[in-house]
Amino acid sequence: MNKNEYNELIAFHPGYYISEIIEEMELTQEEFSKRLGVTPKHLSEIVNGKAKVTPEIAQKLSIVLDSSVEMWLNLQMKYDIKITEIKIQKERDEQIRIFKELDYQFFVKNGFIDSVKDTYERAKQICSFLKIADLAVLKRPDLAANFRSSSDSRSEKNIINANAWLEVATKIGKERTVGEYDAQKLKSYLPEIRRMTVQDPSQFSPRLNEIFAECGVAFVLLPKMKNAKINGVVKWLTNSKALVAMNDRMSYADTFWFSLFHEIEHVFQHKTKQVMISCNEDDMYEINKQYEDEADAFSQNYLIDPDDYAAFVSRAYFSKESVTNFAKHIGIHPGIVVGRLQKDTLIGYNVMNDLKIKYRIS
Secondary structure: OOEEEEOOEEEEOHHHHHHHHHHHOOOOHHHHHHHHOOOHHHHHHHHOOOOOOOHHHHHHHHHHOOOOHHHHHHHHHHHHHHHHHHHHHHHHHHHHHHHOOOOHHHHHHOOOOOOOOOHHHHHHHHHHHHOOOOHHHHHOOOOOOOEOOOOOHHHHHHHHHHHHHHHHHHHHHHHOOOOOOOHHHHHHHHHHHHHHHHOOHHHHHHHHHHHHHHOOEEEEEEOOOOOOOEEEEEEEEEOOEEEEEEEOOOOEHHHHHHHHHHHHHHHHHOOOOOOEEEEOOOOOEOOOHHHHHHHHHHHHHHHOOHHHHHHHHHOOOOOHHHHHHHHHHHOOOHHHHHHHHHHOOOOOOOOOHHHOOEOOOO
16 A cells, blocks of 8 residues: 555655664564654555654654655655646546447537547547546446446447437437426327328427427437437426437438437327336346336327228238338338338338438438
């Protein structure tokens, strides 16, 4: 404890030298403590680097060892300075280590920060943008949601990036001006939102934002972040303002609309103290299965009425023409019907994918 090393940095506590002197004098620590006029415990703490050499102790040492007070105080000062250097270097190295786990290009490509060369400066930029003291904050499994903690480095990487993605989404959501949350108003807009499934993103995206804002929901679409393993979130920023954030992994029409209505149901659940997250890995986040099942059922059944779907699949004939006609009949995009049939294993995942268009809406 009286000698601290980190890389090329070494800090010698005054106790290191006192220990050598005691040995040279062929005394025990207890014997030397009596000569110094301190308790054996106090001397042991100094020798082991747990207690500082104070001006009083420096005065005693100078008399017993025929040395100067300044020498001992200088040794203590140099030790403190070197320990600070070690601490700063460790923190810097840890920042760089965590930074290397982050998807840095996510921040640069989306214009959140400017590109710089120095790795440590990059880490500081991200900290400044996210309003956190250091990147170690992103390791906390309970920072933005109840992620499962693990000693596995891969899981740590997932948590770091998931927290970062959530913090960006939350930051943007807080900046959005929306009205007071109104569940009834949002429900009244559901038929219009469903009809948007047949529109181009350039048509429905602005209107979708208007509807959500009017109903008290900040709707944020973000690109995916590598290793975040997170697709969407519902988080209550206040009791009357909800955040719905989704990433562009859901670029196919069927997954986008299923996910959107899934998140809308989480908004209706109005669990203001809980963060509802859709993850790639079921074991990454502490989910409430009841709420997730409710959200899945709501999305599935609102997009395609169960009775209509049952009647359609009972014919057991699935061609492009039949799927397209059915989708037109119920007023949704045919890709949503294809996605449902694939999920229910009624057709293969390689069938009719040309009907599942991709969106570019982030």
